[in-house]
Amino acid sequence: MTTLPNAETLQQAEALLAQIPLDRIPAHQRPRADWMLDDQFPISSFVGREDLLKQLAAAMASTTPTMIVPTLAITGMGGIGKTSLALEFAYRYGHYFAGGVYWINADYTPIATTAATILPSVDRLWQKLFPQRDSSQISPEQRLNEIKSFFNSPIPRLLIFDNCEQQWIFESYRPGPQSGCRVLMTSRNAVWSSSNVRAIAIDLLTPAESRQMLQKLAPRVTDAEADDLAKLVGYLPLALHVMGVALGTLEPSLPVANYYQRVQQALVAELETSANTLQNLHRSPTNHQWSVVATVRVSYGLLKRSYQDEAKLRHLLLLLACCAPNAPIPIDLLVRATEQDSATVGGWLYVLRQSGFFDHDPPQLHPLMREAIRIIEAEHYPNAANIMTAALVAEGKDAHEKWQREAMLALVPHLSACHETEKTKQGYTGNVLAIIAQINQRQGNYRQAEQSMREVLEYEIAVYGYEKQEVITTQHNLANILYDQGLYIEALNLFQEILTIEQQILDAEHPHILATKHELARVLQAQGEYAQALELYQTVLASNQRVLGTDHPSTLASQHNIASVFLAQGDYIQAQELYQTVFTIQQRVLGENHPSTLAAQHELARVLVAQGNYVKAQDIFKAVLVINQRNLGTDHPHTLTTQHELARVFLMLGDYDQSLDLFQTVLVINQRVLGAEHPLTLSTQHHLASIFLAQGNYVKAQEVFQAVLPTKQQVLGAEHPDTLATQHNIASIFYSQEAYDQALDISQTVLNIEKQTLGDDHPDTLITQSNIAVCMARQGQYYEAVALFYEIIPKQIRCYGGTTHPKVQASIEIRDAIVAAFWQKEQG
Known part of the structure; x- marks a missing residue:
């Protein structure tokens, strides 16, 4: 401040x-x-x-x-x-x-x-x-x-x-x-x-000011010549600037009278050609704007006299005019569009800058200059526009696939301008808009991405019909965007629709079918349907290994998600082994900072949290967070997820202040970026309430849990693990307030669902059972409580891999305390 x-x-x-x-x-x-x-x-x-x-x-x-x-x-x-x-x-x-x-x-x-x-x-x-x-x-x-x-x-x-x-x-x-x-x-x-x-x-320059500007740029111009030139172009500064550079730098030996005649002829021709128009400009009531076209046309002619590469220079200038005005144009884009190396393109840009067509590095065109070039090169513009469109789509795909954040953002204004041009053409399929949608998805702007992808779908259906592969691919991308927003039912229905069509037209192990099955499994997993998800993942993995190979990204993605199911099911040993396998291969194949590699590292940290190794997990989350913030940005969902998990670790370590600050920061961004009903937003609210509960602020905790529960039931379903976790914590509040009957009722309801959906040995099931045992002890049911702990503890030891895990230690301590309380009561 x-x-x-x-x-x-x-x-x-x-x-x-x-x-x-x-x-x-x-x-x-x-x-x-x-x-x-x-x-x-x-x-x-x-x-x-x-x-x-x-x-x-x-x-x-x-x-x-x-x-x-x-x-x-x-x-x-x-x-x-x-x-x-x-x-x-x-x-x-x-x-x-x-x-x-x-x-x-x-x-x-x-x-x-x-x-x-x-x-x-x-x-x-x-x-x-x-x-x-x-x-x-x-x-x-x-x-x-x-x-x-x-x-x-x-x-x-x-x-x-x-x-x-x-x-x-x-x-x-x-x-x-x-x-x-x-x-x-x-x-x-x-x-x-x-x-x-x-x-x-601000008005046009005065005659005296115009004369002064021309003579600054071309000192050889006399007062009378400057007055004539300024009057010819209507005293417009941009046109005067082009004139001055032409006479002072581009062709310093050209007689001024000769130059005047050329501009005059060009201006008359522009005014007489009624078919020429300047699009999308704020026009003056006079014909001043045509002076820019005329002076630029003459400068084009001078380029031919001065440079052997004049045709290539003009082509490059036209490619610049195919991009958005007032926005830096990436050099890599121009290298791709011209099929030249960066040194050659850089040399051409220097010549064009010195010739007065633009002043910036990297280049960007004034809107009037851009439109003037388009008018002059009207015959060649369609071909140049097609070249630039292809280059933009290719650059956009590369930046998207490589997760190059700055490169993606630099391309968006030019992709947007290209889309506005292309959408007026008959047969446009929305391929440019599809890149914009995918970039927005990469940046976590899911609502914009969904809107754009739906528009792409309309373009494609109008051109191809419904069962063309291009349309199916776009539907697949749309379903993924719906998934990213937590709209699981919509995503599931769309993936199932896609799979039905693909199975009719493709082989059983076609990569498109495997990809759709993989995404279906992801949705099922998000809905808490772990057994169905695992079965589908394993089917896809076997095909991927056979068809694509063990190191293919799709194969690794299947293994990654199988490990995440193991983690959700409480099988921490298998989860850790598989995550480590995936992480090792991804480091070698994709690199340490690739988002998929970071995702595997992130999940390994989650396994450590589940195993009670909070300090080591904290170090990994912090390292991943720094890279995600740098590569993806502070508002990206991957960044927010890592911050969320780091805040959970702070909570586990008892650092409530730091946990609260981080959860509140994440919540504000989640609500704005993802929406109030996104699962990550709901999870963040849930954990905020958990902090209030840990701090003994039962009223505040209950207020937040009760507010979140109906939304979770609606969005995720009544049997989803996250929904059950909220009910579990509401029961904990009743327990803390000594309302043991209410706590037991809720816990028993949760336990019945967990046994059915997660299994008897799942960590969440065991936690609920331990809470029920504690309630029983509080109500004087010591025998029942101790018996339940003797049933729970061996399962926890198997689950967590030994007796050192904090949850196992806690169960043992509580069991022993109940036994001690029982004997004390008996002796008293």
Whole structure:
């Protein structure tokens, strides 16, 4: 949390702000070390705008107390220089803000729509403010709250939200009324519903400013030539920038008159070709936007004169135009699309950057530049779009299969833009959207993934019909997403439907049939149907070993899940042996940090917990957690599951405070990411109540258990082990309150179900029996209680592998205490 400045510091900061010059434009100054400008630098070709800079300064300079944070929005059409003006203000006036200058790229792409989304530049700001802390250990919510606390300090700061087109994004980060921040936004949106945002429209450059810009970039251009060129393109900054680079860098020996003639001819041709349109742009009432097309077309011609690889350069530029605007384009994607090595692609990108088509590295195109390239290359655009679509799908599949989180996120805006284009084509099967859905599933955004996958299914059914393999595969993926959300009945029904179709058209041991049976077994296991699940897993395993081999991922997945059934059934020795086998092979085949390897390591730790080796389990969970947070993110279900298990270990070790803190953190994220009825959410609530029970807070514990029980009964079923565990703990509360009859009634009901579903020797069955024995002793039924413990303890010894397990020791101690109490009563 940010420390509030003392009165003297605040007074000095406000006095500094009051010194902002209103009648002159200060010179550029080097940013202070505490600023964060997100690698943004002033534009070398920036000119003019003095009146606007003074207007911004006057609005920001006031130190009069107010209930509203001063907020200005620089608005205007694309290519007019909004970002350049904001940068210029930051570098010239930033030193008058004692609290620093902070640049936030608010350009929004729908990677995720949850409230947990934190803008990358805001995350980088958090890391700058707290360099000694590991962001992977801090939830996005906590980081966001700490950033807001920083913003809400009364010290004057300048916050710049660049490309802020969505008002909800600004409102998510907007400083509170007592903040000392001044906020500057750039946006094409000229109308803001909040009356607290003052919009300042930015217009075209003046003739003098236009002349100055051209001569900055191409000093050889005379005043008269600059005036003619600026007038020709309507004084639009983006077009002037392309002109200046063309004359100053791309073709410095070309006569200006010749260049003027080329642009003039190109502009006339564009205006006369009514078939040409600029799509999805905020148009001005004039034809200024066509000046960008004309100047870019001329620069294309100059490329041909200057570079032998002109055709390849143009092809690469067109591939860039097939991607989303204002979003960095991964180099690996361009390497795949061009079928060139990274050094060659890097060299071409350098030429294009020097030629004025973009300014960023990695490249990203201005929306007007992107559309201009598409218009100029209209004949070649369809082929380039197909190439980029294939490259995006291939890169997306690779990143998804390899669990490359950053690579997946970098591709999503371009996949989204590609989908928007492809879905207008006849015969589109949704293959691009399917990659987006799978990436969302990898990131744990299950609801988005489900929505997208259902849409893919509609596309495929319209093209293929119902029994095509592509449709079956998509149904299979959808069923997995339903499973991930805890919608077991829906998932089970869909898998059974898929299996029926596959058995009609495929061989019995076809990999698709084996995969479907495997997923069916997973659903049955989640529903607590262990015997059915185990039988199906073992059938699939035998086929996988015969058809795919012992080291194949599908074979290992079957063994992993068989081990998980053994664990659920209380067969810890077999579970541990099989998990260890799988873990050893996965380390060799997949690598130590692969999610499947980590999952096996995670389950080995769960076996250790079941065996009472809490300290060693804690070490493993912590190690897995660090890798999951780094590779998958803090909100991913795998990360949350590991945190959940770690919190359980803290509970077992009696560290209630640490367990409570971690469970509460996980619960908040579970409810938002997975939903209130997801099994992991319900399990987290169950364990929170267990902490209250262990702390003796019986009222609170009973309140939470009673709230969770009906949802578990509805979602999981009345006989599911997790449902029985909640009833078991409710019985424990009644026991602690000496309501032994009620405790016995519930425990006996649970025991009857456990014997039927889990078996007489299952650890849960034995625990319930031991609780019944304790209740009997409390009611004076000593003989019955001791007899029951003599029945329970040998089974526990076999189950846990000896007498050293804490549960075995506890049973022995309780039995001996009952015997001692009985003899004491007899002797008394």
